[in-house]
Amino acid sequence: MSVxxxxxxxxxxxxxxxxxxxxxxxxxxGSPLNVxxxxxxxxxxERDGCVTASGASETGQRYYQITAVGRAEVTxxxxxxxxxxxxxxxxxxxxxxxxxxxxxxxxxxxxxxQRTDSLRALQDYxxxxxxxxxxxxxxxxxxxxxxxxxxxxxxxVRWLDHCETRLVxxxxxxPLHQPAGEGAEVTR
Amino acid sequence: MSVLVLDSVVxxxxxxxxxxxxxxGISLSVAPGELVAVMGPSGSGKSTxxxxxxxxxxxxxxRVLVEGTDLGGLSGKELARVRRRSxxxxxxxFNLVPALTAAENxxxxxxxxxxxxxxxxxxxxxxxxxxGIPELADRFPDDMSGGPQQRVAIARALVGERRLVxxxxxxxxxxxxxGEAVMALLRARCDAxxxxxxxxHDARHAAWADRVVFLRDGLVTDExxxxxxxxxxxx
Ligand SMILES: Nc1ncnc2c1ncn2[C@@H]1O[C@H](COP(=O)(O)OP(=O)(O)O)[C@@H](O)[C@H]1O
Ligand SMILES: [Mg+2]
Numbered sequence: 293m294s295v296x297x298x299x300x301x302x303x304x305x306x307x308x309x310x311x312x313x314x315x316x317x318x319x320x321x322g323s324p325l326n327v328x329x330x331x332x333x334x335x336x337x338e339r340d341g342c343v344t345a346s347g348a349s350e351t352g353q354r355y356y357q358i359t360a361v362g363r364a365e366v367t368x369x370x371x372x373x374x375x376x377x378x379x380x381x382x383x384x385x386x387x388x389x390x391x392x393x394x395x396x397x398x399x400x401x402x403x404x405x406q407r408t409d410s411l412r413a414l415q416d417y418x419x420x421x422x423x424x425x426x427x428x429x430x431x432x433x434x435x436x437x438x439x440x441x442x443x444x445x446x447x448x449v450r451w452l453d454h455c456e457t458r459l460v461x462x463x464x465x466x467p468l469h470q471p472a473g474e475g476a477e478v479t480r
Numbered sequence: 481m482s483v484l485v486l487d488s489v490v491x492x493x494x495x496x497x498x499x500x501x502x503x504x505g506i507s508l509s510v511a512p513g514e515l516v517a518v519m520g521p522s523g524s525g526k527s528t529x530x531x532x533x534x535x536x537x538x539x540x541x542x543r544v545l546v547e548g549t550d551l552g553g554l555s556g557k558e559l560a561r562v563r564r565r566s567x568x569x570x571x572x573x574f575n576l577v578p579a580l581t582a583a584e585n586x587x588x589x590x591x592x593x594x595x596x597x598x599x600x601x602x603x604x605x606x607x608x609x610x611x612g613i614p615e616l617a618d619r620f621p622d623d624m625s626g627g628p629q630q631r632v633a634i635a636r637a638l639v640g641e642r643r644l645v646x647x648x649x650x651x652x653x654x655x656x657x658x659g660e661a662v663m664a665l666l667r668a669r670c671d672a673x674x675x676x677x678x679x680x681h682d683a684r685h686a687a688w689a690d691r692v693v694f695l696r697d698g699l700v701t702d703e704x705x706x707x708x709x710x711x712x713x714x715x
Contacts, residue, residue, distance in 0.1 A: 422667070
């Protein structure tokens with residue numbers, strides 16, 4: 293429910309137009325939202341009594357304001373730890389789990405492709421961090437978001453290393469690549 | 481011109497039954513200003529690659545060039561000189577001489593190479609300042625914690641004219657923030673014109689590199705090249 297609570301958190305700071313919410317959410321979290329998502333979420337929030345919409349600008353934009361119910365919900369959200377099982381299903385875990393059972397899929401190639409992709413993302417986040425630091429940006433929000441992405445991606449790479457080790461230990465022959473050397477193990 | 485070139489490098493240990501193909505044909509070039517990270521399972525050939533690049537070991541076949549010089553064509557004496565003048569090596573366990581101060585550790589390779597003691601000390605102090613610890617020049621390694629010790633080791637690896645820095649798990653013995661600081665330092669030295677090769681198992685540290693090369697069983701299996709940061713968040 294991160295979009296719902298994200299929008300509520302922004303409205304808890306100050307009332308805003310819908311389009312403003314979208315821009316602010318993207319700028320602060322680095323995570324894109326489509327217009328449809330914003331407006332369906334806002335209408336649900338309005339239905340649930342978490343926000344009220346007032347007036348309309350010349351261009352027909354509605355102005356949203358948080359209610360006491362909305363404030364209570366956002367406080368609850370901020371103070372409740374995020375449980376892993378509440379997050380969206382991890383497509384990668386599902387993909388690998390299914391690959392284990394498919395004889396003609398090269399698991400090591402899948403793992404390596406994913407690892408390379410994750411490393412590339414990590415390289416990008418690291419440069420963004422360095423750049424933010426070099427510019428003396430004291431945009432703590434931005435740095436925290438980048439750190440979160442860095443650590444999540446690192447965890448993914450470690451997990452991929454672990455998967456590969458398990459795979460090598462299980463000595464499952466890789467159909468397209470040559471088999472690993474005896475007793476090879478992932479560093480860690 | 482590339483500072484380091486590995487051209488179809490093969491390294492085989494032993495013969496017959498016990499034969500180990502540590503590297504099975506690796507080609508890699510590292511340009512000035514470039515930091516390359518090498519990752520891979522243990523036994524995949526990472527340290528062998530670094531030893532060859534630093535002239536500490538010779539390939540079974542293929543060529544290793546440092547600043548255009550083919551290391552294979554050098555006498556032992558010439559090779560030792562290239563190692564002192566062109567190559568800086570950073571070890572996981574720092575490898576500092578405990579009986580020498582930080583400045584003496586850094587100036588040692590210069591003095592071995594015939595630089596006068598005064599000039600060597602001056603360059604050592606500059607190098608220690610570059611890595612952010614000018615005040616530790618006259619301290620002994622045992623009086624420092626791991627972070628500063630590794631900084632001294634990096635200062636030693638980069639003192640003088642050396643353009644190639646090779647680092648084998650340089651952050652392995654450090655906590656995560658100190659490790660990050662060491663990476664920032666390596667990055668800065670490469671941005672200032674050095675060429676670097678870093679062996680690490682830590683993805684967060686490898687991510688400081690321009691290129692990440694993945695080794696498996698002595699072969700490059702994949703490579704991740706840095707893109708412009710503007711593209712990073714569009715995925
Ligand atoms: N001096 C040596 N004699 C015999 N085999 C060696 C020697 N050095 C390394 N090897 C073997 O070569 C392979 C690569 O080793 P290394 O380069 O140390 O790998 P890594 O640093 O990736 O763990 C391993 O199988 C290792 O056992
Ligand atoms: Mg090694």
